[in-house]
């Protein structure tokens with residue numbers, strides 16, 4: 001069903017009885033050319049681009065729960081391409097360009113809102129670091145503006161400029177950054193992939209792998225065995241558990257990250273703002289709630305829920321930036337499981353078992369990467385060679401010492 005102003009009007013005139021399900025709830029077939037494990041944003045985008053860009057339609061996405069139940073439906077919806085390192089800038093900018101045309105491509109309203117992402121700085125050293133990052137971005141054709149305190153005050157007069165422990169000196173603004181309705185991304189890609197023949201199989205957990213002649217030959221699932229010539233893993237926080245079923249140990253730890261939504265307020269925050277003296281980021285949803293988050297909870301877990309010390313820490317960051325937040329009521333919070341890699345950068349690569357491919361290590365920045373991740377993973381699976389935009393995301397970079405440590409924190413996932 002094509003969505004348009006006319007189909008909306010027709011459906012409204014018909015009492016909204018004409019709508020059909022957005023994607024087929026498929027039953028698993030015994031065999032596929034490609035099986036993608038994980039119906040999150042990355043798995044669904046990979047299946048969509050496999051079908052659309054590479055003509056591979058005998059593809060299944062196996063999801064242990066419902067699609068969108070993982071991090072793709074739990075994140076704080078921020079997209080941006082304001083990176084410093086060459087291996088990252090090109091990749092995230094490719095993602096940003098795919099976001100910019102995603103809704104037309106998918107014929108689906110994902111509420112892509114390029115409202116701007118502003119990183120505040122609070123010291124001379126931080127200003128220098130942001131100026132360097134902005135210059136690196138501009139050299140790669142990415143938009144970046146370094147603003148001073150006067151410009152920020154004009155833009156966001158409600159921030160704490162006068163009595164702050166860490167006064168705001170300025171900020172780095174990427175106007176093309178912004179937010180996207182997170183679960184609509186899962187639904188839009190699912191619909192697009194399903195339309196092209198991909199089977200989206202929900203309630204189908206992968207429990208193990210089958211091997212033949214040194215190659216991966218299929219998966220054991222809660223809905224029976226499924227054979228496949230190629231298998232792509234895109235299970236985010238469950239990566240280490242799934243890889244262990246194939247006998248692999250990866251440089252990934254799983255940590256909890258929480259997100260928070262306040263009661264609905266009148267329009268207040270026009271863009272995405274991040275606090276540079278602590279870890280706090282906030283935007284306002286179209287329903288009026290402030291959507292915000294901060295640091296990891298600080299311990300390893302596979303549970304999709306967090307604890308109170310992180311709630312307190314995040315709210316303190318918010319109060320430092322906007323003291324009036326103290327009077328706002330917190331409505332909801334939840335946790336997601338982050339696949340934290342040892343250098344804070346992702347992995348899109350083949351494995352040492354032929355036929356097995358890995359998409360993981362997204363830490364807490366993988367939502368913005370969804371379109372480019374799917375694009376590059378589909379390329380890797382279809383052609384058995386890495387896409388040039390993801391060439392830095394090879395697994396062997398840890399052995400070669402060619403790590404992509406954007407934050408310069410070393411192998412300490414809890415600090416990325």
Ligand SMILES: Cc1cc2nc3c(=O)[nH]c(=O)nc-3n(C[C@H](O)[C@H](O)[C@H](O)COP(=O)(O)OP(=O)(O)OC[C@H]3O[C@@H](n4cnc5c(N)ncnc54)[C@H](O)[C@@H]3O)c2cc1C
Pocket residue numbers: 037038039040041042043062063064065066067068069070071072073074075076077078079204205206207234235236237238242257258259293334335336337338362363364365366367368369
């Ligand atoms: C609170 C929070 C805030 C965040 N904020 C941002 C942000 O603002 N910007 C940003 O860029 N990123 C953000 N992220 C990170 C981003 O959401 C993730 O990096 C990204 O969504 C991960 O990729 P995914 O969508 O494929 O993962 P998921 O949606 O988690 O998909 C993985 C899927 O695999 C399934 N699965 C697991 N094991 C199995 C199995 N054995 N068999 C079958 N299926 C299985 C899971 O059920 C899940 O649905 C945030 C994350 C969280 C939790």
